[in-house]
Amino acid sequence: MARRALKIISWTSMALASSGFYLYSNKYLDPNDFGAIRIGRAVATTAVISYDYLTSLRSVPYGSEEYAQLKSKVHRRSAERLRELCCANRGTFIKVGQHLGALDYLLPEEYTSTLKVLHSQAPQSSMQEIQQVIREDLGKEIQDLFQSFEDTPLGAASLAQVHKAVLYDGRTVAVKVQHPKVQAQSSKDILLMEVPRIYWELSTRRVLLMEFVEGGQVNDKAYMEKNQIDVNEISQQLGRMYSEMIFVNGFVHCDPHPGNVLVRKCPGTGKVEIILLDHGLYQILTDKFRLDYCHLWQALIKADMKRVKKYSQRLGAGDLYPLFACMLTARSWDSVNKGIGRAPVTANEDVEIRNNAATYLPQISQLLSKVPRQMLLILKTNDLLRGIETALSARASASSFLSMSRCCTRALAAHKKKKTCSLLRRTQISLEESLSLWQINLHELFLRVRGSWLGNWIFALLYWLSPTPH
Incomplete structure (x- = not known):
């Protein structure tokens, strides 16, 4: 029973450790965050939460209905304590709380629903x-x-x-x-x-x-239904927008929690718009990092495990590259091996991810200490985007991976063209780029008609046409 309780405690530890590490490693911490009072509050809160889990669940049979109800109450109490800690310490602690509140796909609902208020209802100045x-x-x-x-x-906000x-x-x-x-x-x-x-x-x-710009928060499904905004279109636009930032431009808005991303229909045209707020946290990616990351995502989408290992290790993952691939994609290792763009996320896979996230906390911490600082904010951004997809019930779609694949293809082609002065070679690169984009379009068509004879035929054709990676 103690092991079960410790495993539950690790949810809190994992989330705080990883989020705090993002901020610490990138020097976004308030200089006063290490004051005795602030540290004292954090230590005391962690101790109370740990004690609550250990004692409250000790005498209840694991797996029983009573256990599930009691665990939910402990989750809620612990989340409220974390929220109170964030509000008391303010600054960076609120940013960490905002991040945790957006992790719908990873953390228990009691945590995310309690901490979400920090997106737009942080402590106010008088x-x-x-x-x-x-x-x-x-x-x-x-x-x-x-x-x-x-x-x-x-x-x-913070x-x-x-x-x-x-x-x-x-x-x-x-x-x-x-x-x-x-x-x-x-x-x-x-x-x-x-x-x-x-x-x-x-x-x-x-x-x-x-x-003054009006709109609804990007995770507000009720607002979108009221204003006849397609949640799948929003999810796809958001994926395209961040793929352009990361893979093509190398200049990334790194705080896309729901309070910073609005959606609306443009009053004049009726066109759906995504509005980014709060431009205080950006990451500039080096060309080396950006191109290695492009290659890695291409390998992940194509299930090219040899190149997944190669480019994960170039990005600092070392022997933990399987865990790194799962963290980047928020998919199970089995799905990564099969190709993340070929199958949607299932409910069983989500449960597996949640269970493994707590189990592999030591390895996650070790991995975060190895990767470049640029990667830390990218991981934070990925977490927030996955949380938005989950809130919109759009996470089961593989369309975001296809948007990423298109941007990777364009970015790598542009880099190759920069390196050559040969008109013939540039033409060849353009043709290869067009072929790759055409294959992605075919793949997208397959996903829409999968299960039919046409879908199976397209899937076979894609395998036959797929070029050998180089």
Whole structure:
């Protein structure tokens, strides 16, 4: 029974250890995070959670209905304690809590539903504190700047909170105000794509006025149903967008928790849009890392295990490359061997992943200590995207892997063309690229009609046409 309880405890340990490692290794920790009070809270919370699991489940028969009900209650109590810890320590702890709240495919529901409130309902600064920041930075009182200013924030996150306001010229704006105790995190913003318009004349290093953009959170299925937005289309667009960032551009928005990703129908055209918020956490990928990662994903999608091993090891995984492949894809080792793009995720596979995640905690920690720092934020981003797919019930689709495969193909072809001045060779590369993209399109067609005689014929044709990797 003690072993069962310890295994359950490892859910919390695994999530906190891995998420904390992402942040620590990339130096995003608040310098005050290691203060005695903050560490004391964290240690005390971990001890209480561990004691609760060990004592509450000790005398109940494992596998019984009573055990399941009691375990759910312990999960809920533990999640609430973690949430209270995050709110008390703020800063980085809230970022970790946001990450955990998005891991629907991995953590028990009691944890994710409890911690999800941190996506947009983190601890708030008081109105007096907000007035002080605006007064210090803009040199005026709120009533002198705005016709109206809503006291209740639209959302509060780890570093700032957002208020809706109206300027005296009638423009509706979103006012993002940094919490008073937060240190400046960077000297400049790096923009990947069009973000909401910024009103620089009324912005400072701690107050940001932006165009007000409405939409629903990317994991809000009810909002999408109400506005007739196809969740599968959103999942596919999100996959394409992040594949472009990672494989083609090498410049990645690394905080896609649901509070930072909105969806809406454009008022003018009715076209579905994805809106990224909070551009404070990006990762710039080196060409070497990006291309090795491209090769690895191509190998994973084609079930080329020799190349999976080769490129996993080039990315620092060493002999733990099977675990690395499972962590990247959120698939079982059996599915990785068969080809992740050839079969959808099943309920049984999800259960297997959850069970193994806790079992392999020591190896996961060892692996995280080996891979490059760039990989840590990519893993965090992958976790958040998988969580969104799960919330949208779109995780069973293999379409996201096909989007990744297309981007990998384009990125590798572009790299090869850069390295040659021969027109003949460039033409050859373009033809190979077109053939590969055509094969991916055929594969996508197969997935749509799988089980029919046409699907089986296409599957056989793909195997026959598949070129030898080089």
